[in-house]
Amino acid sequence: MLIPFSEVEKRPLVFAAKAPLVKAPAPAVEYYRHGWQSWSLAAWTDLKPTPLQKPAIYRPLQIDPQYARERRPHGSWLGAARFADGNVLLLGALTLETHVFLANGGLRGKSETEKADWFAAYGKEEEVFSMYAAQLARRFGTVKTNPAPRVWCSWYSFYTAIDEDSLSQTFAALGDLPFDVLQIDDGWQQDVGDWRANEKFPSDMAALAEKIKSTGRRAGLWLAPLIATESSALFHERPGWFLRDERGYFVSAGFNWGQRLFALDSSHPAVQDWLAALMRQVRAWGFDYLKLDFLYAGALPGKRYSEQPRESAYRETLALLRKAMGADAFFLTCGTPILPALGLCDAMRVGPDVADVWENRRDAVLLSNPCTPGTRNAIRTSLHRYWLRPLLRIDPDVAYFESQENSLTAEQKRLLQDLALIFNFRATSDAPQRLSQQEKEELRAFLQAAPEIAQTGRYSFRVGERAVDFSSAVQAPPPPSSWERLQGALLGWLGSQPLILKIMKRMDDRAFADRKARLARSA
Ligand code: 9PG
Numbered sequence: 001m002l003i004p005f006s007e008v009e010k011r012p013l014v015f016a017a018k019a020p021l022v023k024a025p026a027p028a029v030e031y032y033r034h035g036w037q038s039w040s041l042a043a044w045t046d047l048k049p050t051p052l053q054k055p056a057i058y059r060p061l062q063i064d065p066q067y068a069r070e071r072r073p074h075g076s077w078l079g080a081a082r083f084a085d086g087n088v089l090l091l092g093a094l095t096l097e098t099h100v101f102l103a104n105g106g107l108r109g110k111s112e113t114e115k116a117d118w119f120a121a122y123g124k125e126e127e128v129f130s131m132y133a134a135q136l137a138r139r140f141g142t143v144k145t146n147p148a149p150r151v152w153c154s155w156y157s158f159y160t161a162i163d164e165d166s167l168s169q170t171f172a173a174l175g176d177l178p179f180d181v182l183q184i185d186d187g188w189q190q191d192v193g194d195w196r197a198n199e200k201f202p203s204d205m206a207a208l209a210e211k212i213k214s215t216g217r218r219a220g221l222w223l224a225p226l227i228a229t230e231s232s233a234l235f236h237e238r239p240g241w242f243l244r245d246e247r248g249y250f251v252s253a254g255f256n257w258g259q260r261l262f263a264l265d266s267s268h269p270a271v272q273d274w275l276a277a278l279m280r281q282v283r284a285w286g287f288d289y290l291k292l293d294f295l296y297a298g299a300l301p302g303k304r305y306s307e308q309p310r311e312s313a314y315r316e317t318l319a320l321l322r323k324a325m326g327a328d329a330f331f332l333t334c335g336t337p338i339l340p341a342l343g344l345c346d347a348m349r350v351g352p353d354v355a356d357v358w359e360n361r362r363d364a365v366l367l368s369n370p371c372t373p374g375t376r377n378a379i380r381t382s383l384h385r386y387w388l389r390p391l392l393r394i395d396p397d398v399a400y401f402e403s404q405e406n407s408l409t410a411e412q413k414r415l416l417q418d419l420a421l422i423f424n425f426r427a428t429s430d431a432p433q434r435l436s437q438q439e440k441e442e443l444r445a446f447l448q449a450a451p452e453i454a455q456t457g458r459y460s461f462r463v464g465e466r467a468v469d470f471s472s473a474v475q476a477p478p479p480p481s482s483w484e485r486l487q488g489a490l491l492g493w494l495g496s497q498p499l500i501l502k503i504m505k506r507m508d509d510r511a512f513a514d515r516k517a518r519l520a521r522s523a
Pocket of ligand 1: 039058061062155185186222256293334335352353371372373
């Protein structure tokens with residue numbers, strides 16, 4: 001279906017089509033790519049062919065694997081082109097399993113299923129995006145956007161090296177800092193798939209939740225309920241519950257924790273019962289803030305028990321998880337495909353992980369990978385999803401206050417803190433034992449702040465009395481030279497070898513343990 005520019009020039013259009021082409025008024029100068037899930041890149045970029053993101057083994061976990069080899073500018077559900085005069089043409093889907101490309105002199109929409117519903121508009125950037133958000137709100141529903149609870153999360157200071165004692169010490173050291181939730185992240189479970197406390201938590205999970213609640217705060221827990229590692233008992237005992245392709249092979253959900261990951265087929269009735277029981281179990285332990293992660297696994301391409309389209313199946317799974325955990329739980333989605341989760345969760349991570357470094361050159365330049373942990377990646381993608389803010393609470397990940405064990409400059413840390421204020425989602429992982437008195441006071445002030453926020457440009461804001469400019473974070477890394485491309489090809493290949501990744505995992509684990517030992521000594 002061809003839509004001449006004159007049809008959208010004056011007023012926005014809502015229509016149904018399988019593969020619409022909305023003609024552009026002029027050649028585009030910039031394209032807005034919208035990545036599939038929390039960690040996938042969202043950014044305005046130039047129109048050069050997209051370099052293939054490496055290592056290939058990570059693609060199912062970082063981007064929509066269906067479009068991993070697509071070189072044209074493209075993105076999930078929506079796309080937008082900016083022209084020399086500054087105006088923007090946006091084509092955005094109002095139904096799932098849809099994709100937009102810059103092609104054939106316009107924006108080309110594509111639906112994986114039958115006809116899809118679309119929204120197209122032309123005009124000022126803020127206006128077309130906010131009209132699209134309003135359409136999405138009508139289709140998928142909205143949730144409250146009142147301030148999110150203030151969260152301390154264990155991930156970015158302990159990583160998987162958490163245990164009962166070190167967490168207890170940390171909780172005590174947090175004192176009266178005004179956090180509403182203390183959230184235990186990855187590292188408490190037997191295995192990914194086996195959601196029982198491991199030997200580092202001898203008093204079990206209910207005791208841990210009780211310990212948190214006794215400080216007057218809500219207890220939060222991380223789980224990745226839709227994946228399992230190859231080593232998990234779940235994968236061994238229930239191979240029939242896992243998603244397979246047309247040829248009967250297990251669908252890859254990527255690689256992490258030194259292992260291959262597999263996706264549960266959550267359209268299977270037995271899996272659904274298991275998921276609901278898991279949510280009830282976690283609530284029974286006493287946790288009522290749930291960070292459910294690696295959720296993309298619920299929407300990977302594959303042959304499902306129900307034969308439903310993949311994103312619709314995932315949306316039903318989220319509804320089931322939400323129902324089982326109860327309406328009074330706070331539900332944060334992470335690693336989640338964006339559109340299918342709207343209306344079903346209280347908050348959504350909208351960018352990749354922050355890190356105590358600004359940018360990893362290996363990942364950014366050599367591997368053309370903007371999804372790996374790094375503060376610049378996190379700011380870039382989160383900021384490009386700011387337009388989602390009327391729909392639900394958006395989580396740009398944690399801010400840092402510590403200077404020990406952290407190589408971010410004061411300005412870079414400040415940008416992350418300001419990002420949190422703009423998004424109205426305040427969280428940190430800093431170990432209070434490592435904070436100086438002054439850093440502690442800065443953290444306290446941050447948790448209590450309620451500055452007025454005004455957007456003054458695409459990447460600039462007024463935060464209270466201060467002008468904040470995020471431009472340094474949003475530019476794309478420089479394209480690789482031919483020598484760097486060669487290095488990247490080699491690294492990409494090495495980085496897809498399970499054995500090498502297992503060795504790297506060992507090294508990471510050792511670094512996490514050392515870090516924890518230093519913390520114990522400094523306390
Ligand atoms: C726990 C972490 C934290 C974090 C989540 C998620 O390989 N990857 O690209 C990759 C991306 C993110 C990620 C892990 C791996 O982190 O975002 O907050 O909960 O899991 O394991």
